[in-house]
Amino acid sequence: MMALFWCCVLLSFLVAASLANAELKLDCKPGHVTLVWMDSRSQADTSLFRLGSCFPTSFTSRDVFFSVEFNNCDFRRLVTGNELNYTNELIYPSYPGSHVLPFTLPVVCSYERPKDWYPLLYEPVFSTFGVEQLVFHIGIMNDDFSGPAESTSFHLGSLIPIMASVEQQTHQPLLVLLDECVAATTPDLQSGSDLYPIITNKGCLVDSKTSRSKFEPRQKSSEIRLSLQAFRFALEQEVYIHCSIVAWDPHGLDNTKKACHYVKDHGWELLDDHVSSGICACCDSTCKTRKTRSLSGNAGLVQQAVIGPLTITDLMS
Template sequence: MFSETEFVNTKHGWLYLCSLTDINVKCRKDSVIVTWKVGQALASYPSRLLLGNCAPSKFSRTSDGGGKAVFHYRLSECRFRQMVTTEMHETSNFSLTSAANSRPEWVRPYLEPAFGALQDYGRLVFSMGLLNDDLSGPALSNVFTLGSFIYVWAAVEQQMHQPLMLYMEECVATNTAVIGPDSQIFPVIANQGCLVDKSSRFLPRSDSSFLLLQLQAFKFAMGSEVYLHCKLVVWDPDDLNEEKKACLNSIGRWELLDDPFQNDLCHCCDSGCRTRKRVLGPLVINSSTSNNDGNKSAFLGKDYS
């Protein structure tokens, strides 16, 4: 079997050799799902894992310190090539090499139903910071030139809590540490997770507890101090919706960071995404207790979203 440190230099660049057991491919009519298990060395740099020119749709850490990258894309993407003959239709993108000399014996599958309950709790600790250009550590300076990239790192420490997905629901840049009536405000993320600046993007996740924003330095409060105010939220990783999402504008269309096949959840970014706002009222304030016969329906909150 090939180890993770074995690479081959080709005319296309350095290729990482892996075992066939590290790759799982599921082909559908118009798309493909590729699951790639990597060791600790590559798990530290998920943005370097590519299928053609496509980054992982989802990346998660494994208990052994490695990671699992999932690529879920249409066959029209990622530089797939199609070859059609009179007998078959083959779609190819990459080749794999394995040193395995024998096939494992077939194991008869069986179904073992399981039932249980999950109960968890824990204090959530949110944090943000700036990373350097190669994402290997904290930024050494907070001074950036116009047009350069600022890497904003957000994280949540879940402690004993069950796994949650971190989102930046809203971010604004201001010229004050505390937002006030006189603050200049520049929106960065709005509409519950929509990245407004088309020159910026979210980078593939290395863990559901982390979110990395590649923000291009913009022309705002030039030469003055700028503060980034963000609202961080966590949610069930398996329940993506219009209220809990991370959307970026790529090549003129909205894309969902964690699952490109659910890009429809980002369509509201150009208008208004669904919220859970409620209106209670009307309320009447009198100077005396002479008239207390109000509209009893005011005690029921109404949904105007």
């Protein structure tokens, strides 16, 4: 179980005079949190409080109590350096005519990141035609890909090791591919967001045309390794890398299911079979999507992932 690094961090601010006497108690425990809001003078309707998407565990006319797990209530998990942070918001929406204004208080529980921690992309929520459930992982690794990176800060021009994998369990062999990846300054992609394209066009590492970025040789089909050269986009800011990960039939590669990078003075090269690099030719135009077959015939399994935040620094600044 992860060691407790900070008992808790609770940031709050006054948004109405009635909050001046409020008392908040946050107790961060391994895997779950308890939170109590108390104010003997407040006219707030305590039944209206929410912690993220969760209703109070219990409440009286003057206090509200939550006891919830981090995998509920829309908690967000972020890794920054050696910290593993769970963040959410205590929300009071108020109601028309109330003397108590609506307010939101950030809630953060911070722990020391375990050295053997591996970023779990999502909890398994589906099975493949009754075969074992799949669990995907993705994260920033150390230089030899033997474990998670100890730092998420990278100098401009250095290589960022990224690995995605799937736990196959008793499933038939699967090939992991990165379908699309973009960098952004927010953990959620929003309309109008500034984006930096990394992988586009169904598996084309477009960043490799102007950098040292490349796919590393596979060690096994169920994982894929990417060395991404640190870029100027959002320099000195927090950066998030958004990817679509595909688990696919190893024998079903085509121009829509592939991993291609650009090799100087040679052209586009297919990671898994150099002889078949012709399927990468569309990387300079459009790799048209075709109807997916199934992986038994089974449809390829696609999951969305977010890595970050990470920071790219300029040694010259």
